[in-house]
Amino acid sequence: MxxxxxxxxxxxxxxxxxxxxxxxxxxxxxxxxxxxxxxxxxxxxxxxxxxxxxxxxxxxxxxxxxxxxxxxxxxxxxxxxxxxxxxxxxxxxxxxxxxxxxxSSLTLQKPIQIISPNPKLEIKPIKSIELFKQCTWYKERSELYGSDENFLRYGIGYALCKGSSVVSEAYASSGGGYAEIGVITSPDHRNKGYAALIVSHLINECEKSQIIPEWSCNVDNRASLSTGLKMGFEIDSYYxxxxxxxxxxxxxxxxxxxxxxxxxx
Missing domain, CATH: 3.40.630 (Aminopeptidase)
Incomplete structure (x- = not known):
């Protein structure tokens, strides 16, 4: 038992x-x-x-x-x-x-800072129920934390917004001085550099808190691997x-x- x-x-x-x-x-x-x-x-x-x-x-x-x-x-x-x-x-x-x-397991070597040239894009912390419910991973993150309230209180997430729409979002699962980063971009807004922009912001927030960012993905997930490498991560091992x-x-x-x-x- x-x-x-x-x-x-x-x-x-x-x-x-x-x-x-x-x-x-x-x-x-x-x-x-x-x-x-x-x-x-x-x-x-x-x-x-x-x-x-x-x-x-x-x-x-x-x-x-x-x-x-x-x-x-x-x-x-x-x-x-x-x-x-x-x-x-x-x-x-x-x-x-x-x-x-x-x-694949990746370690951050040299963070790449990306600044958006588009003034219509805004990065917001996911700390309101209204913004949270607009996110692609709303259901998954709420289930992971056990409730909307738990995520808003304990979770780490940022939304990249274009007007009133969430176009990309990034999250960190944090503990032990590490933060595993996950990112998802709305299907209608992919291949525009949005994932790199929101991940760059999250990495910067992790470093402010002296938390080490982590990145991992399935070996056949080329999109995730490409984003991680673009952000300054390097493959250090496979597991x-x-x-x-x-x-x-x-x-x-x-x-x-x-x-x-x-x-x-």
């Missing part, structure tokens, strides 16, 4: 979490628990998970097959859970039909998540290779 925790007291687990990707997202949950929950698994491993249909899921500690069964049950009804744990436990998830999901994906040939081949080479399953 999973046990809900109010906080993590095991210092070893906390140190292990510091080695994980997506530090802003992870520590935002650990420190505030406004955007996710913390659970203890049967073996005393710790699971941290976002409040959304496609959550990041982080697990620290030693895992057993019983733990994995509990995790699979926990995320079974979700749209696209993406799980990070020590690589030696990947075979336990592969045996449950899960597969690999690759992402593997696990996702529920039955029937994948690569996954089956890897499971067979692990078995045939006496890898612990």
């Amino acid at each position: 999973l046990k809900h925790l109010d906080k993590i007291v095991d210092k070893g687990m906390l140190e292990e979490f510091k080695t994980f990707p997506n530090q802003g997202i992870l520590w935002g949950i650990i420190e505030q628990q406004k955007t996710g929950k913390i659970f203890e698994l049967p073996s005393n491993a710790i699971l941290v998970m976002e409040n959304c249909p496609d959550p990041f899921v982080f697990i620290a500690g030693d895992l057993t097959d019983e733990d994995v069964t509990e995790v699979v049950s926990l995320v079974g009804g979700l749209e696209f859970p993406m799980l990070y744990c020590q690589a030696k436990y990947h075979p336990l998830f592969l045996n449950h039909g899960w597969n690999f999901h690759l992402r 593997t998540l696990l996702v529920p994906d039955c029937g994948n040939v690569v996954c089956k081949n890897l499971v067979n290779w692990l078995k045939n080479n006496d890898y612990p399953m």
Whole structure:
């Protein structure tokens, strides 16, 4: 059975979490628990998970097959859970039909400041319910924080407005001195440099607060990668998540290779 925790007291687990990707997202949950929950698994491993249909899921500690069964049950009804744990436990998830999901991690090297030449564009902090409800990611962010009120109180977001319309928006999931940046531009206003403009502003706000901006994306998300590189981020690593994906040939081949080479399953 999973046990809900109010906080993590095991210092070893906390140190292990510091080695994980997506530090802003992870520590935002650990420190505030406004955007996710913390659970203890049967073996005393710790699971941290976002409040959304496609959550990041982080697990620290030693895992057993019983733990994995509990995790699979926990995320079974979700749209696209993406799980990070020590690589030696990947075979336990592969045996449950899960597969690999690759992402790029980028570090900010030299921020690029972008100033809009268009006086009709205005950047506003998302701190009113009226502005929040105009945003493309209104539903997603409200669900992530548990309510509109929680987002307006604890969330970090900025909207790029053209007149009364929101054309692009950027958010930061912040914790542990890091901020994972996400950006979305209205489909009717893409390829106009709006994403770079709003991200540049958010990076500047992070630096004012001495928070380190982070950027990550799926390896095939060329639009996100291009925006990150344009803003002064550089790829520093790639990392593997696990996702529920039955029937994948690569996954089956890897499971067979692990078995045939006496890898612990």
